[in-house]
Amino acid sequence: MTPLVQAEQAVLGALFLDPRQLIGLSGWLRPEHFDRPVHAALYAAMLKLRAEGHLAATAGADGPVPLAWITDTVQEASGHTRGLTAVFPHLLVSACPRPEHAPIYGRMVLEGAIHRSVALHAGRLHQAALADLRRGSVDETVHHAQVLSDVLVELARVWGTEPRPVAPPDAYSLHPGRPHSVADQVLADEEFLLGCLSSHSEQLxxxxxxxxxxxxxxxxxxxxxxxxxxxxxxxEPIDQLTVLWEAQRRGALSDGTLDTDRVQRVCDPLVSGAAEHFGEQIVNASLVRTAATAARQVGALADHEALAPGQLLDYALYALGPLEDVRRRLRIAQGIEPGPSHADDRPGGPPPSSRTDAALARSHVADGSPVLAPTPSRAAPPARHNRRSPS
Incomplete structure (x- = not known):
């Protein structure tokens, strides 16, 4: 028998022995917090009897607990669960070490419920993400991501803490997990989008x-x-060669991530299309992959029984951070949420910065033609000492 089951038995046994303790427990301990259905049914029955004014559960009750409290509770709970006998309450009473410790036992039950609830909703998000990966959609993922986020905030309120994302220590570090299978269409959309942006860079x-x-x-x-x-x-100008050169400067050619032929093929100047549409498709796929990873991470945290509820909720919110970032950017892409202004990047905006001036100076002279030789206003690069004179 697990400590959680023992805690559920202990709190119910304490309430059979002293039903007045429901006054302090009923405000935060709910039937759905119990893992065993029979325990949940008994606690729900106690709450109902108290709400109906049962004498044993009122603040003014004094003296021994009447036998009617046990029989009425069993009778009420029997209508909602099967296999409940009159002997069962006595087994719960015998499982209670100290009746006056009912609030502590109730807190143990709530702690177990928080771990279960986080694991349950993380599992639902993971399944929704996998299904959306196959369908090429995001609706179920977005829905379950919002549900999980709301659940974490609500559980923090019930536990009495302020919900805030906190990075877990190394012992609970969040690993990316195994790579997801990728549909060929996703890779095709990525390549087509890059071709559109290379040939029509204004869409960037x-x-x-x-x-x-x-x-x-x-x-x-x-x-x-x-x-x-x-x-x-x-x-700076954008075309096949400038992109290739920038990729080389970033080490993408030397580390084998890219090669010249691939960059030139992807940056085909003949590719044309609506970049915004394909960009949104790529963010959709990114959201689903990020949700699947976050769900696995949150589920792994919930499986750590040593984590206190406040820690679990804070670490889980931190794990959802990348997912929330993708969701926010998707809303911007869909026009649901305003994005940052980029008026400075558009023609006719404010004067370009000194960095942009310098970049343009390296590429063009004043009339827009390519730079072939240094002008009087632009210093020439230092000459190499071993440069040979033309013969």
């Missing part, structure tokens, strides 16, 4: 504030998107 302005490199599941696609963002940020 509409995506850069809500589409992140980590939303791409392919490491090579992540690096190409990072290169595109870097070029946009510096105000």
């Amino acid at each position: 302005l509409d995506l850069v504030h809500w589409l992140r490199p980590d939303d791409f599941i392919d490491p090579g696609h992540q690096q190409i998107y990072r290169a595109l963002r870097a070029l946009l940020h510096r105000g």
